[in-house]
Amino acid sequence: MLTACGGGSDTPPSAGDNTAGGDDAAPVTLKVWESLQGPDEFIKQAGEAFTKEHPNVTVEFVNVEVGDAAGQIALDGPAGTGPDVFVAPHDKIGELVSGGHILPVANPDAVKANVLPAAATGATYDGTLYGYPVAMETYALYYNKDLIPEAPTTWDEVASFAETFNAANPGKYGFVMDVGNGYYTILFTTSGDNRLFGPDGDDTANTNINSAASAEGMAQFAALRPALNVAAADLDTATVDALFAAGNAAMHVSGPWNVSAFTDAGINFGVAPLPSLTAGGDPAASFAGVRTAFVSAYTEHEEEAAAFAEFLTTPEMQQLRADITGALASSSSDITYKNDLVNGFADQMKFAFPMPSIPQMSKFWDAMNAASANIWNGADIQTELDAANAAMLAQ
Numbered sequence: 001m002l003t004a005c006g007g008g009s010d011t012p013p014s015a016g017d018n019t020a021g022g023d024d025a026a027p028v029t030l031k032v033w034e035s036l037q038g039p040d041e042f043i044k045q046a047g048e049a050f051t052k053e054h055p056n057v058t059v060e061f062v063n064v065e066v067g068d069a070a071g072q073i074a075l076d077g078p079a080g081t082g083p084d085v086f087v088a089p090h091d092k093i094g095e096l097v098s099g100g101h102i103l104p105v106a107n108p109d110a111v112k113a114n115v116l117p118a119a120a121t122g123a124t125y126d127g128t129l130y131g132y133p134v135a136m137e138t139y140a141l142y143y144n145k146d147l148i149p150e151a152p153t154t155w156d157e158v159a160s161f162a163e164t165f166n167a168a169n170p171g172k173y174g175f176v177m178d179v180g181n182g183y184y185t186i187l188f189t190t191s192g193d194n195r196l197f198g199p200d201g202d203d204t205a206n207t208n209i210n211s212a213a214s215a216e217g218m219a220q221f222a223a224l225r226p227a228l229n230v231a232a233a234d235l236d237t238a239t240v241d242a243l244f245a246a247g248n249a250a251m252h253v254s255g256p257w258n259v260s261a262f263t264d265a266g267i268n269f270g271v272a273p274l275p276s277l278t279a280g281g282d283p284a285a286s287f288a289g290v291r292t293a294f295v296s297a298y299t300e301h302e303e304e305a306a307a308f309a310e311f312l313t314t315p316e317m318q319q320l321r322a323d324i325t326g327a328l329a330s331s332s333s334d335i336t337y338k339n340d341l342v343n344g345f346a347d348q349m350k351f352a353f354p355m356p357s358i359p360q361m362s363k364f365w366d367a368m369n370a371a372s373a374n375i376w377n378g379a380d381i382q383t384e385l386d387a388a389n390a391a392m393l394a395q
Helices: 039-053 069-079 090-098 108-114 117-122 155-168 182-189 212-222 237-245 256-264 302-311 315-325 342-349 359-376 381-393
Strands: 028-034 057-063 085-089 132-137 140-144 251-254 269-272 286-295 352-354
Touching: 028 039, 028 302, 039 057, 039 302, 039 315, 057 302, 069 085, 069 090, 085 090, 085 302, 090 286, 090 359, 108 302, 117 132, 117 286, 117 352, 132 315, 140 342, 155 251, 182 212, 182 286, 182 359, 212 359, 212 381, 237 251, 237 256, 256 342, 269 342, 286 302, 359 381
Parallel strands: 028 057, 028 085, 286 352
Antiparallel strands: 085 286, 132 286, 140 251, 140 269
């Protein structure tokens, strides 16, 4: 079984410190878990760059998708078949720490200097930085410029446009979204700075999901049903993505991962911040996800793993990742994006907040997904939100 003991130094080196591997150092192979379709190529190229600085270290990419890594490390880590570094969503930090699967960041001051404050906040649990932010993401409003020249600024405008558009364009929709997915529907609960698990996302006694502000916002969500009169089960992510890609939807709520797909589909589209919940207000707040690299607690190469994870947060590697994946960087440095459409998500990021990373967050998804779908299908709003609250707080 692999152990968490490292290579003999209490303080792992920073990304630019060659003590991670000089010409005479013993050969080390770091196994890194990441996803396909872009992140894999980034890890490979970043690994080659890291090896140039640390000749004894070889980086091996292994495909474990970002959504599967947190569950897989609990099995493969103790078995001795896990990675040295793996990438997972930041909201998994609480359960990863509780399970003893990850190590704190070795050089937190350097990492915090490399990344945006929101990224560092998302990668922090119980006051300790555990993750190395490698990218950020949120969602915004896609709009088909051939069907709607300018994006609406309020959800009331979305509903009004969609009802008129639907009547004039049978078989098409003015607006679509995955209405049974709490990742998106949480936006309707955020008026008046109402935030899931409190302003810092760490209030384990109060979810705020069944607050008056949440109920009011979800009533606005339910009021969109006439503009999209389809059952929640028939509005899953794949379906609504396909509708927009086919030119059969004027607006769609989604993230930067769809920019390439919609571009390849030939859609003439723009990306704008989310509509406001109130006239004249700021865009609705969205979840911000921090794609985060973690050093496994089971690694035999703690120093080298920490140095490589930190290396991924440097400005040069952040620019490389943006070039390869097109995703939003976590970097505090200026990053240039090849596709101007990514700037629409950058604008929305100003109104985004990190998903909470406390262990209770693991219960959010099933609870909020169910509440959202049921509310969309006509269930009582407060009853559904109370049930979601109870599920999230259950021991």
